[in-house]
Amino acid sequence: xxxxxxxxxxxxxxxxVAKQAVxxxxxxxxxxxGCFYLKNYGISQNLVTQxxxxxxxxxxxxxxEKEQASFFPDRNLRGYHNFKKNEDRHNANELMTxxxxxxxxxxxxxxxxxxxxxxxxxxxxxxxxxxxxxxxEFFNFCHESAxxxxxxxxxxxxxxxxxxxxxxxxxxxxxxxxxxxxxxxPPEKGKVYLTEHTDxxxxxxxxxxxxxxxxxxxxxxxxxxxxxxxxxxxxxxxxMQRWTNDKFRATPHRVIVPTQLHSAKQRYSCAFFTGPxxxxxxxxxxxxxxxxxxxxxxxxxxxxxxxxxKG
Numbered sequence: 001x002x003x004x005x006x007x008x009x010x011x012x013x014x015x016x017v018a019k020q021a022v023x024x025x026x027x028x029x030x031x032x033x034g035c036f037y038l039k040n041y042g043i044s045q046n047l048v049t050q051x052x053x054x055x056x057x058x059x060x061x062x063x064x065e066k067e068q069a070s071f072f073p074d075r076n077l078r079g080y081h082n083f084k085k086n087e088d089r090h091n092a093n094e095l096m097t098x099x100x101x102x103x104x105x106x107x108x109x110x111x112x113x114x115x116x117x118x119x120x121x122x123x124x125x126x127x128x129x130x131x132x133x134x135x136x137e138f139f140n141f142c143h144e145s146a147x148x149x150x151x152x153x154x155x156x157x158x159x160x161x162x163x164x165x166x167x168x169x170x171x172x173x174x175x176x177x178x179x180x181x182x183x184x185x186p187p188e189k190g191k192v193y194l195t196e197h198t199d200x201x202x203x204x205x206x207x208x209x210x211x212x213x214x215x216x217x218x219x220x221x222x223x224x225x226x227x228x229x230x231x232x233x234x235x236x237x238x239x240m241q242r243w244t245n246d247k248f249r250a251t252p253h254r255v256i257v258p259t260q261l262h263s264a265k266q267r268y269s270c271a272f273f274t275g276p277x278x279x280x281x282x283x284x285x286x287x288x289x290x291x292x293x294x295x296x297x298x299x300x301x302x303x304x305x306x307x308x309x310k311g
Contacts, residue, residue: 003215003225003233004029009040011152020155027156030236034218035251039231042145043138051138052209055268057128059098059179069100069125077101077174079123097193098179102135104171135175142205142272143171149203149234150274157244158287164202164276172275172302174201180212180267183257193267194255199237200310205272206233212267216252225253237273239305242297245288278303 006029011022029036058066069080081099102122124132150164157163180193193212206213213225213233225233235251255269276282280302284295 003033003035003037003223005037005039005228005231007040008038008042008148008152012040012042012148019152023152023155026149026152030248032218033215034249035215035225035233035235035253037228037231038149038234039228041232042148043141045230047134047138047141048207050134051270052207052268054128054131054134055100055177055179055270058100058125058131059268061125061127065127066098066125069123071101071123078103078120080125096181098181100177101174102139103174104139105136139173139175139272142175143168143173146173146203146205146272146274153203153240153248157247157285159285163285167276167280168274170277172278174273174275176271176273178255178267178269178271180255180269182266192254192256196252196254198250198252199235199271199273200239200306201237201273201275202240202243203274204235204237205274206235207270207272208233208267209269210265210267212255212257213269214254214256218249222254238310239276239282239302242305243282243285243288245284245293245296247288275306276302 004025006022006025008022010018014022026036063082066080066082071077071079071081078101081101082096102124103120106121108121122132147165147168150168151161154161154163154165178194196216208227210227211224214222215225215233215235216222235253236248238250240248241250278301281299282302282305283299284297289295
């Protein structure tokens, strides 16, 4: 099964009819496959290339220099992390990877007393010198692009176009870069880079530079999500599934070691996880209910939802 590639430019530049056509394509892709590629999504390829270049330079630094930007001891969503030990991984079958996590810029004085996984200061490395600047420019453009995709989803669901976007103005998103080091010998059977999972937010933009990602389609099969230059993969996440009463189901996905190779070159990817405002009310969208259907999930605030253990 092929993952649809959708040109988003008509939505960005076209009239109401063009926007509806793109929204319908997105809705069909989510229902039939579970995810889709998006090209011409409003972020320049030059900026994407810059971001990948900065990340490659960062992960090439000596370990002790990268560790200076490591996770906070009492928090786990900002900074560098090297998953070298099995106890650091969710699953013992996962191979070693590196990651760098960040979100919107805030100061220590702005940190809330409420335990909010999206509301904490970033922790930046000293090198590369332009790393912080490029990452935040990339983050901001991803935010703007995500708002447009959310508008398309609203049109597809036959609700006001700004239904979602009004609830995302606080930019409570997370961005994670992953580095999957080279493998020079066949991995043990069953070993993967990242085991099957769904994401916790609403939508995920996935940027990659080579193959490795697989998605589990709505037809019940794992398919390769190849690298397509100039395109990103958009995955539905858990909160959007809840919001739509399971009409838009979260996309299971994993990162494997290509089995046809005796070795695998290093791989870089970036996941942009969208999240609504902390005080956003999440209740079943009325158009997602069939006649006499009862919502599967009770109303909840986003801050309470994110505190719940996943699964």
